[in-house]
Amino acid sequence: MAPPALGLDPWNLLGLFFFQVLLLLLPPLTAGGGGQGPVPRVRYNAGDPRRALGFFQQSGLRDFDTLLLSGDGNTLYVGAREAILALAIQDPGVPRLKNMIPWPASERKKRECALKKKSNETQCFNFIRVLVSFNATHLYACGTFAFSPACTFIELRDSYLLPILEEKVMEGKGQSPFDPAHNHTAVLVDGMLYSGTMNNFLGSEPILMRTLGSQPVLKTDTFLPWLHADASFVAAIPSTQVVYFFFEETASEFDFFEKLRTSRVAQVCKNDVGGEKLLQRKWTTFLKAQLLCAQPGQLPFNIIRHAVLLPAGSSTGPRIYAVFTSQWQVGGTRSSAVCAFSLSDIENVFKGKYKELNKETSRWTTYRGVETNPRPGSCSVGPSSDKVLTFMKDHFLMDGQVVETPLLVKSGVEYTQLAVETAQDLDGHSHVVMYLGTSTGSLHKAVVSRDNRAYLVEEIQLFTDPEPVRNLQLAPSQGAVFVGFSGGVQRVPRANCSVYETCVDCVLARDPHCAWNPESRVCCLLSTPNLKHWKQDMERGNPEWACAKGPMGRSHRPQSRPQIIKEVLVVPNSILELPCPHLSALASYRWSHGTGKIPEASSAVYNGSLLLLPQDGVGGLYQCIATENGFSYPVVSYWVDSQDQPLAMDPELAGIPRERVQVPLTRVGGGAAMAAQRSYWPHFLVVTILLALVLSGALIILLTAPLGALRARGKVQGCGTLPSGDKAPLSRQPCLEPQKESRTSATNVDADNNHLGTDTA
Numbered sequence: 001m002a003p004p005a006l007g008l009d010p011w012n013l014l015g016l017f018f019f020q021v022l023l024l025l026l027p028p029l030t031a032g033g034g035g036q037g038p039v040p041r042v043r044y045n046a047g048d049p050r051r052a053l054g055f056f057q058q059s060g061l062r063d064f065d066t067l068l069l070s071g072d073g074n075t076l077y078v079g080a081r082e083a084i085l086a087l088a089i090q091d092p093g094v095p096r097l098k099n100m101i102p103w104p105a106s107e108r109k110k111r112e113c114a115l116k117k118k119s120n121e122t123q124c125f126n127f128i129r130v131l132v133s134f135n136a137t138h139l140y141a142c143g144t145f146a147f148s149p150a151c152t153f154i155e156l157r158d159s160y161l162l163p164i165l166e167e168k169v170m171e172g173k174g175q176s177p178f179d180p181a182h183n184h185t186a187v188l189v190d191g192m193l194y195s196g197t198m199n200n201f202l203g204s205e206p207i208l209m210r211t212l213g214s215q216p217v218l219k220t221d222t223f224l225p226w227l228h229a230d231a232s233f234v235a236a237i238p239s240t241q242v243v244y245f246f247f248e249e250t251a252s253e254f255d256f257f258e259k260l261r262t263s264r265v266a267q268v269c270k271n272d273v274g275g276e277k278l279l280q281r282k283w284t285t286f287l288k289a290q291l292l293c294a295q296p297g298q299l300p301f302n303i304i305r306h307a308v309l310l311p312a313g314s315s316t317g318p319r320i321y322a323v324f325t326s327q328w329q330v331g332g333t334r335s336s337a338v339c340a341f342s343l344s345d346i347e348n349v350f351k352g353k354y355k356e357l358n359k360e361t362s363r364w365t366t367y368r369g370v371e372t373n374p375r376p377g378s379c380s381v382g383p384s385s386d387k388v389l390t391f392m393k394d395h396f397l398m399d400g401q402v403v404e405t406p407l408l409v410k411s412g413v414e415y416t417q418l419a420v421e422t423a424q425d426l427d428g429h430s431h432v433v434m435y436l437g438t439s440t441g442s443l444h445k446a447v448v449s450r451d452n453r454a455y456l457v458e459e460i461q462l463f464t465d466p467e468p469v470r471n472l473q474l475a476p477s478q479g480a481v482f483v484g485f486s487g488g489v490q491r492v493p494r495a496n497c498s499v500y501e502t503c504v505d506c507v508l509a510r511d512p513h514c515a516w517n518p519e520s521r522v523c524c525l526l527s528t529p530n531l532k533h534w535k536q537d538m539e540r541g542n543p544e545w546a547c548a549k550g551p552m553g554r555s556h557r558p559q560s561r562p563q564i565i566k567e568v569l570v571v572p573n574s575i576l577e578l579p580c581p582h583l584s585a586l587a588s589y590r591w592s593h594g595t596g597k598i599p600e601a602s603s604a605v606y607n608g609s610l611l612l613l614p615q616d617g618v619g620g621l622y623q624c625i626a627t628e629n630g631f632s633y634p635v636v637s638y639w640v641d642s643q644d645q646p647l648a649m650d651p652e653l654a655g656i657p658r659e660r661v662q663v664p665l666t667r668v669g670g671g672a673a674m675a676a677q678r679s680y681w682p683h684f685l686v687v688t689i690l691l692a693l694v695l696s697g698a699l700i701i702l703l704t705a706p707l708g709a710l711r712a713r714g715k716v717q718g719c720g721t722l723p724s725g726d727k728a729p730l731s732r733q734p735c736l737e738p739q740k741e742s743r744t745s746a747t748n749v750d751a752d753n754n755h756l757g758t759d760t761a
Ligand SMILES: *[C@@H]1O[C@H](CO)[C@@H](O)[C@H](O)[C@H]1NC(C)=O
Pocket: 049, 050, 051, 052, 053, 493, 496, 497, 498, 499
């Protein structure tokens, strides 16, 4: 049974017709949106074996909100709801529980909390909010304690946690928020805890506070308008002389038609001891400035979500990396941006002019009065004069702004957390790598290129159900990022270089952690930067250059020789599906057929696969060619042949190993039965009968009503909209009477226009 011969054979034509009908019945593909901005080169769904994560969970526990890495990097302390855990992380894979201590809110506090109309199911618990390493033997922890913040020291023994004694629990107002929904930040510096949070039950009184240690407890003055009542703190980062706080609040210095949120950086001096007569037990060095992450001429990304410090490198000073979202939704989606602010820019703004509020016009203007010495708000030693402190009460807002343009802008994504490190490439250059957690539970690995733009190496969906990433903790010595979320802790290895199976893929990935080892022919994790013969090209990502000595040959031909050819035998009466794995979202893919053209009428590309209707002349070499970064290479090569009349092999392909493969056959309606080899003749018969019905119907109309004939022609012209499988080259497909095909759910029929609609939503 040879495939039908080409020509005007009616069977052959009907075969073609049936093929086209099949294509129309295929479910439309929805393009995986993702908005503007860089596209992750590779995406992994939750549970993808190529990117195995170590998932720690503990029955009965939830809200793994706070993460702390031990000094030696081998233990991860985790603050969950009403418990604190110590996890051993030095072995790869799932973190192992060392021990766990309960720290529930007391029954009395829980009762009071419920009486105050808070939920005893979701809110009246002890949510751990602060977890810091106090000294070699103690951690310091604070929690919401059923809307009554509490703190305690936790003793460590061999990095195991000792139980919390009830009498050691102290009041924690100003250190932990009351409400678990409120944002907060805290950092321990020189034995003192600097915290920024809400200081009351209602959540209307933000506070910046310093506690613990030998110095006096200091707070922001509630009666001064230093912080707007809705201030929301996201990070606290110490520098040499000052501690910076990052937060967002409603801006009062702009006249604006709506409540304008703005991001801020505030500073307080570490050596501040408060005033003597004025500003007793209050900060005397509190200053704040606007932090602006914006593209020129566009609405700013005005809401800061998280910030981290990247210490000084060999060529750059210390920088603050921060993720922002916008108050405004453009086109129905939120977008995010990452900006990097140099600490010296921030320092300069705090050394600049002040703003002051003109009491008569209620407008903020630049302060142009005389400057006193020492400068108000500077970390000068010695107590400040009353005159300086009076000045400080009103001059806490800086005139200048800390402005940066984003390294990365991504729409349709809300980044909630980030972690940043540098990675050395093969040549010893360092690259900034950012791990960005989203509000829907994925992690983007972004690399900042030479021209200060970030590209996305990969996106990993961390949890099955979309939910925000609550915390990220980099563990450099473990080569992993730990992610806290409602259901547990995920360990995400920095990279899995073995997913890049060829030198080309390894180099195109431009992941500073991965390089091609030409000896073992494996893409390997780069551990020491002196493996000169390994292959990597961080700057250009050019495999032609980097993989020159590999299987590619030093050729300048746009297409390289395949490494293996998959042999496919034509099965009579069925449509072949030649799959092509799309390894990279940045590549464009096309199919080639030997040196000639793909037989158009009897083939189509659907979802990346080539569908082939076996006919005479259809055999030969089929290659799926990817083009990325100006470089083309075959992803997969098929030799399609018939059992009865084998084709002579192209001499150019001699010497390339071959492998006989089975490919999926006819596939209609997106069912899962891929491997099932289905003959199309039963379908064919059904379609033929339907066609006969349609034709006779049309004949009757033609004979009975000339007007109907006109309308029928109108319909015929109106038809021809394709399923949105964009790639299908079906511009010349026959028009069909759609009512008869409307059996498939995925094909919409618009009754008025009588054409096949498409579902692109
Ligand atoms: C890395 O990828 C390879 C190849 O896809 C896979 O076999 C391996 O299990 C993966 N390893 C991890 C840790 O994800």
